[in-house]
Each structure stands twice: as C-alpha cells, then as structure tokens.
Amino acid sequence: MEGEMDGKVFQTCQKSFVQVQNILDQNRLLINEINQNHESKIPDNLNRNVGLIRELNNNIRRVVDLYAHLSGSFNKSNDVSSEGDSFGRPTHKRNRPL
Structure with a gap:
C-alpha cells in the first residue's frame, strides 16, 4: 500500500513539475516579448x-x-x-501523563 502511495505521489510530483516547467518556459517568452515591446516604444507594442x-x-x-x-x-x-x-499496521502511541 505504501509503495502504491509513493508511486502516486511521484506521478503527481512529476506531472506538476512538467506543468510548472512548461509555464515557466512560456513566461520566459512572454517576458522577452514584453521587454522588446517596451524598448521599441511603439504605442501599439506598449498597448x-x-x-x-x-x-x-x-x-x-x-x-x-x-x-x-x-x-x-x-x-x-x-x-x-x-x-x-x-x-502497514497501525501504530499505537503511548500518551505520557503531564
């Protein structure tokens, strides 16, 4: 059961990291375009x-x-x-008195 959970967590992590990397790659392109538009000072580009x-x-x-x-x-x-x-057995914690 724990192995299954570890596999699911790994798959979730991998999927999320791929999505994040794709978004960050897209952001890099957006930032480059924003910078070029800003440097051009052309009103349409600034808009x-x-x-x-x-x-x-x-x-x-x-x-x-x-x-x-x-x-x-x-x-x-x-x-x-x-x-x-x-x-996979439940653990029983012993409560210590205060």
Whole structure:
C-alpha cells in the first residue's frame, strides 16, 4: 500500500513539475516579448504589453496553484504513511501523563 502511495505521489510530483516547467518556459517568452515591446516604444507594442502582462500574472497564479496542490498531495501522503508502521499496521502511541 505504501509503495502504491509513493508511486502516486511521484506521478503527481512529476506531472506538476512538467506543468510548472512548461509555464515557466512560456513566461520566459512572454517576458522577452514584453521587454522588446517596451524598448521599441511603439504605442501599439506598449498597448500589447497590457495583455501580455495579464497573461504573465495568470501564469504565475497557475504556478502557485500547482505548487499548493503539490504540497497538499505531499502532506496527505505523509499523513497516510505515518498512520502505520513499516508493515502497514497501525501504530499505537503511548500518551505520557503531564
């Protein structure tokens, strides 16, 4: 069971990291275009930057959401794996008196 969970966590991590990398690659292109438009000082290019900056901001939000989801998945898997010992049996913690 723990091996299955580790596999699922790995797949989730891998999928999320690929998505993040694709977004970051797209952001690099957007930033390059924004910089070129800014340097050109051509009014149409400067107006286009408004939309490009919005797209960049949305991409950043997506990256944050992906990392939040990834963190949540990782925490869930840690919670599940800490509920049992290495043989999948529940562990019983002894409460110490205060």
